[in-house]
Every structure is written in structure tokens, then in C-alpha cells.
């Protein structure tokens with residue numbers, strides 16, 4: 001009889017608490033990838049995450065390592081303080097686009113400009129997920145949301161902000177990549193980018209930023225498969241994927 005071989009098991013860095021995310025939500029995939037990377041890099045005991053306001057507000061329930069909470073876009077400054085007090089720890093921020101690009105825009109810009117040796121993971125689902133799908137600074141032109149029922153219009157709402165491109169101008173920023181999690185190949189690429197962003201910090205390279213184009217099927221009023229296709233076809237057309245900055 002052939003002996004059984006374990007090919008996959010739940011990462012140690014996830015608790016037994018079930019995710020509360022909607023079906024097909026990108027947060028679940030990224031949470032799992034982070035947990036896998038933390039196991040692989042063996043940093044579970046020396047890692048501190050900073051969670052945002054938004055659907056990922058309960059991330060501390062799902063990850064089996066230290067996570068604190070910094071509401072309303074303040075994650076980068078809280079992470080800055082933690083890293084400065086504990087330079088031996090690996091510290092990361094996990095933020096949505098409403099949290100980061102709306103109320104927290106100043107914090108991310110100044111943290112990037114200071115070139116803090118941090119890992120920042122930015123989940124861009126082009127709306128405020130938790131509160132019912134309101135317009136975010138990242139919503140696409142024409143995007144219908146609960147606060148833009150006629151679609152996003154430049155004259156009323158301005159244009160979608162490309163955070164990854166915006167941050168490239170800061171000299172302190174060493175690594176920026178934009179990825180997605182819509183199929184197996186893109187999930188593997190995302191894991192590679194996230195791992196590099198953690199390794200950069202461990203190796204003292206400096207501020208590293210990974211933007212993940214992520215689905216919000218619930219507020220987009222789409223099934224998960226259609227939501228992923230929407231990312232591939234429309235969102236990635238405005239927010240180009242790939243490596244944006246990599247300073248050795």
C-alpha cells in the first residue's frame with residue numbers, strides 16, 4: 001500500500017478561527033499567503049502586524065502571531081513607533097484602500113518619505129468594503145458605488161489615485177510591486193512579492209510596499225468568478241501589474 005504524504009496543511013501562523021470575509025474576498029487569500037510566508041521565514045515569534053480599520057479589522061483573530069490595531073489609516077505611524085522601539089522585530093502594516101488612501105494618506109506618505117524599514121501590504125478593492133461599498137479614492141472612473149450612484153465623475157470626485165506610482169518618488173522607498181490574486185499563477189506571484197517585502201525588511205533594505213488588487217464581490221454585486229474577471233479586465237487595466245521599483 002502506498003504511504004500517505006502530506007502535501008498541504010494549514011499554516012501554524014493561522015489560528016483555528018474561521019475567516020469572516022465574504023465568499024471570494026481577496027483578504028482571505030492574502031491572509032493565508034502571509035501566514036505561509038511567516039511560517040517559511042520562521043518569524044512567527046518576532047513578528048508584529050498592524051491591522052487597519054475596514055474588513056481586515058479582525059485580522060488579529062485569524063493570524064497566530066502578535067497583531068495590534070491602528071484605526072483610520074494610522075498603521076504606518078504605529079508601525080514606525082513599534083519598529084523604532086523594537087528594531088529586532090519584523091513589523092508590517094496591512095491596510096485597505098479606504099483606510100490608507102483616504103483618511104491615512106498623510107501617514108503613508110510621510111512614513112514612505114522617511115524610508116522606515118517596514119513592510120506595507122496594501123489591499124486595493126476600489127471601495128470601502130466594510131461600510132457598504134462607498135466610493136474610495138481608488139474607485140475607477142465611472143464606478144457605481146453607494147455614494148456615486150451615477151458612477152465616479154472627475155468633476156465631482158477627482159481621479160483614482162495610484163498609490164504604488166505615487167510612492168515611487170520617495171527616495172526612502174526601496175521596493176514596490178503591484179499584484180493580484182485572481183488565479184493560481186497570480187497567487188504564486190503575489191506570494192513571491194510579499195516574501196520579498198518581508199525579506200527586504202529582515203535584510204535591512206528599507207521601505208517595501210506591495211499593492212494587491214483584491215476583489216470585493218459583495219459590494220461589487222458580482223459572484224466571485226465575475227469579480228476576479230473584473231479585476232483582470234478592468235482594474236488591472238488602470239492599475240498596471242508588475243514591479244514598479246526595486247532599489248538594490
Ligand SMILES: Cc1ncc(C[n+]2csc(CCOP(=O)(O)OP(=O)(O)O)c2C)c(N)n1
Pocket residue numbers: 052053054055056072095096097098099100123125127128129130131136216
Ligand atoms: C472617522 C471614521 N470615518 C469612517 C468610518 C467608517 N469606516 C470603517 S471601515 C471604513 C472603510 C474601510 O475601507 P477599506 O480601507 O477600503 O477596507 P475594506 O473594508 O474594503 O477592506 C470606513 C469608512 C469610521 N469608522 N471612522
Ligand code: SF4
Pocket residue numbers: 020021022023024025026027055125129130215216217218219
Ligand atoms: S465586504 Fe468586500 S472586502 Fe469586505 S469581506 Fe466582503 S468581499 Fe471582502
